[in-house]
Amino acid sequence: MILGGSSVRGAELIDTGHYDLNVTFTNGVGWVFNWYNFDNEDRIPTKRMDIGLTEAARTFVPATGFSALGAAPGDPVWIIPQGLTPGIIFLGYRTQDAEQSEFSALFGTPFIGLKVTDVRGSGVDRGGYFTAYQTGVEVPVFQFTSANGFDNTDVVSPIPLTAHAHYNWAFTRPGEYQVRFEAEGDHKTGVVTNGSDTFTFFVPGGMTNLHILDNGHMDLRLGFDGTDLRMAIRSDIDGIPNAYDLKERPLEEVVFYNRASDLELTIPSNPAFAFLGSPGTKVWAFPQGFDPDLIFFGINAQDVARPQDLQGDMALKLQGVTGPTNGHFYLFQVDALGAPIVYMDSSDGIDTEADLLPFSGTGHDHYFWAFSTTGLYQVAFQLEATNTLGTPISSRVCETQFGVGALPGFRDDDGNGIDDHWESRHGFTTPADPNADPDNDNKSNLKEYFFDTDPQVFDTNASAFVITTNRENTISLEVDTLEGRQYRLMYSDDLTTWKPGSEKILGQRALLPFLDDGNGLIQGAPTNRFYRLDISSPQ
Secondary structure, three states: OOOOOOOOEOOEEEOOOEEEEEEEEEOOOEEEEEEEEOOOOOEEEHHHEEEEOOHHHEEEOOOOOOHHHOOOOOOEEEEEOOOOOOOOOEEEEEOOOOOHHHEOEEOOEEEEEEEEEEEEOHHHHOOOOEEEEEOOOOOOEEEEEOOOOOOOOOEEEEEEOOOEEEOEEEEOOOEEEEEEEEEEEEEOOOOEEEEEEEEEEEEOOOOOOEEEEOOEEEEEEEEEOOOOEEEEEEEOEOOEOOHHHHOEEOHHHEEEEEOHHHHEEEOOOOHHHHHHOOOOOEEEEEOOOOOOOOEEEEEEEEEEOOHHHEOOOEEEEEEEEEOOOOOOEEEEEEOOOOOEEEEEEHHHOOOOOOOEEEEOOOOEEEOEEEEOOOEEEEEEEEEEEEEOOOOEEEOOOEEEEEEEOOEOOEOOOOOOOOOHHHHHHOOOOOOOOOOOOOOOOOOOHHHHHHHOEOOOOOOOOOOOEEEEEOHHHOEEEEEEOOOOOEEEEEEEOOOOOOEEOOOEEEOOOOEEEEEEOOEOOOEOOOOOOEEEEEEEOOO
16 A cells, blocks of 8 residues: 655755755745755745755764863764865855845944744754854854753844855754744834744754654563673564564664653652652652553563673673753662662762673563653663673663653644644644644644644645565565654554554654564564554654
8 A cells, every 4th residue: 555645745854955044034024034045046934844964964073172062072963064065965044135124224234133042853852952153263153052051142143134154053963953043133113023933954863763662571681692792672562462572672773651640759768769869759760560551671681692601790881871951860679678779870970880780691680760850861871791711891882762751853742742843833823723624635733743744735645655565475664754753553454453563663754664574573474465554643
């Protein structure tokens, strides 16, 4: 099945060419923001185009002078440079469309100010920062930086009208960045006028679609084959028999998620729990014990094929934690007498020789995975051991995500099931009615959001997925996912009974492939088979 028809997609991703963030002001219209294409002089609405970065934009933070980026020296950073660079979009700003006669002049020249007031999106959810700056023969000059929040210093002012300039546009994590710019000027009437709009940037950075794990038994599997140490995730999946044994995922491809209200605990008065905070305050934890509605997350070393080739225990070490402000991670157990055994605690800094869990080569156990506040966390681990020759060995550093009431790329403060940024860029000044159909094309606002089509323009559904029949009676399916949407493949052999053929998957603006060959999550090889793609809000 191929779902087809003409559509007006919300945004095209552009990563080549010369474009400007265009700020205009016209009497009777007011402020207008768009992208300006230098090749054909088109002015493209912000909801129709996003700026994409390529792998060529990836570099590393220098040793000194760039702390305002919000990343440590040597960390990766993706930069659209202020000079024309092959393989990277060339991006500036321009005010040449603004009517100079509408603004008060200083020494004969009218000016405006341009500031950043907000940055959100999945890149920010992952701990990323946005910065715009210029470099010269001296120290870099930073105009905007989200690493320390926003204030009146995050502004370029004054900008002479009819200006055209280029910046270095920097992003420290993969994902979407929805950057809200505000322009302000002294109108000739003596009234200060301002306007704002949001421009979207996308940093792929090797991103993959995330598999949402929100209930059932799952394990961090520790492996050793006699030479190399490794880690992976295995989990139960609702509606799929034996999924734990059928599929494992890299840590980077999953997000562990439960609603914050289901994870909330009150810190007891027992002094032994003081590491979590003050008695009576809250902490959020994936529990050590089984709850059918929550994640039951353990650590399992049954994939260690040759424990005899190791001296002593392995050590799972905490390498890093990023997350919300004042967000900390704790790994602990409560013993049979109610006393906590603390293995990892990021609240006092991370010490890889102290924040560790010793683990035997045949063990399997469960823990509290606790967090000091709600939000999205990235937690990095490394597995270390010593072989029989006395040589220390280690796995690669693996980072996984925990969603404590939050998922990357989806923000729905008004609770209507539609991402707030999508509402804003499509002209909704109040929460969109998910059931309304303002363009009368038989798609509600909620469905327009799922497909990222324009709720104000009559159109038909965008293609959902493409199915290809391969040799040897196997089927390939491909889905072009969007951020902030949850996907799940369903299949049926009779159009009556539908079964899940995948986990719940959080789109990351990446291609999502499925293979139906009878050896994966879909049970039995295909003969006569029908497929359906379920798309929903992810919370």
